[in-house]
Amino acid sequence: MTATEVDLDALAYQLDREHVFHSWSAQGALHPLVLAGGRGSRVWDHAGREYLDFSSQMVNVNIGHQHPVVTRAIAEQAARLTTIAPATANLARGMAAQRITALTPPGLDKVFFTNGGADAVENAIRMARLHTGRDKVLSTYRSYHGNTGAAVVATGDWRRVPNEFARGHVHFFGPYLYRSEFWAESAEQECERALRHLERVVQSEGPDSIAAILLESLPGTAGILVPPPGYLAGVRAIADRYGILLILDEVMAGFGRTGAWFAFSRHDVVPDLITFAKGVNSGYVPVGGVIIAESIARTFDERVFPGGLTYSGHPLAAASIVAALDAMAEEGIVENAARLGRETIGPALAELTDLPIVGEVRGEGVFWAVELVADRATREPVSAATMARLKAGLVERGVLPFVADNRLHVVPPCVITDAEATEGIAIIRDVMAGL
Incomplete structure (x- = not known):
């Protein structure tokens, strides 16, 4: 990591906090992640730290980054x-x-x-x-x-x-x-x-x-x-x-x-x-x-x-x-999304139901939600603090999540590979198990 790379990440963050007004947010508490590039299902900052994009940003990068x-x-x-x-x-x-x-x-x-x-x-x-x-x-x-x-x-x-x-x-x-x-x-x-x-x-x-x-x-x-x-x-x-x-x-x-x-x-x-x-x-x-x-x-x-x-x-x-x-x-990208959901993502997420915190898993293709509960019997949702810990833990492990209410949405690009999907879901399991 060079000084220039660190400086670029710091500059991007500084300019954002000084001049950018973010959507759906209380501005004072924001700590945005700096991103500088991407390819396929991965993005990275100026210093080269990579993240597996399990959010497709706003569930829109279906074809992957920089096709x-x-x-x-x-x-x-x-x-x-x-x-x-x-x-x-x-x-x-x-x-x-x-x-x-x-x-x-x-x-x-x-x-x-x-x-x-x-x-x-x-x-x-x-x-x-x-x-x-x-x-x-x-x-x-x-x-x-x-x-x-x-x-x-x-x-x-x-x-x-x-x-x-x-x-x-x-x-x-x-x-x-x-x-x-x-x-x-x-x-x-x-x-x-x-x-x-x-x-x-x-x-x-x-x-x-x-x-x-x-x-x-x-x-x-x-x-x-x-x-x-x-x-x-x-x-x-x-x-x-x-x-x-x-x-x-x-x-x-x-x-x-x-x-x-x-x-x-x-x-x-x-x-x-x-x-x-x-x-x-x-x-x-x-x-x-x-x-x-x-x-x-x-x-x-x-x-x-x-x-x-x-x-x-x-x-x-x-x-x-x-x-x-x-x-x-x-390139058969739509068919790949269907196959991934059927053969890789769906089965791997279904296995998460052995964790007490997981209430339900549902979805199709590369469009899935894992609903988290504090009590399976009452289906009481987990707290916002728990979801914040989940999000922070995933980012720390190099996975960009899409989190909404008491749910983790697993929504990677349609071009994600089986190996990448398996890697990301394994990290999700580890982080959830520690909540």
């Missing part, structure tokens, strides 16, 4: 044309939309590009309201949809409460058998009772006032809550029964995270609107969007859509999407 195909495509596009107004036609933008819609069910053939997942949700809600002429949007309490005006109020967790300035939002409980709101004892009961609860909320709110039901296909930040068989199809049936649109949020779950291009694809359901971001280009350039059903797109053939963004379909972002999706297809 050469994607970085080269961004550089080539930057040399050709760095930016252009969204009202123009651009080859990179058109190719990005083509690549995305080639992965969707028939009839979902248009893409409205945004700058990220939150404004994708924002615009999907806008489209639903304009198309239906209705106002209300139903979403679950255990959800996160973003930090813009309507998206954060559609969110169900604590971040909604200090930000409730948008109108027309109603929340309901989705399925979560481990902590069932419905006294269910099986996945079948949980599904049936959750659907009954949703339909009663629809009826009580007045179906003719409801524009859309908004769901994460597989809720991520809320706990990797894999929906029971039949639930998403049942929500689709309720929406159809009352003329309500179904918006599925694939911002975190999409593009390989669950071992499929879209998380909803295993659930016999086709949504009216799909929101995406994160894994579509692994966050190399900020981008998101809404995939739009033909019937909704036609609403705006003769009617102006009252929405837009300066950077909608930005050429650098578009080029990164084309390169990322092509590389993922050619």
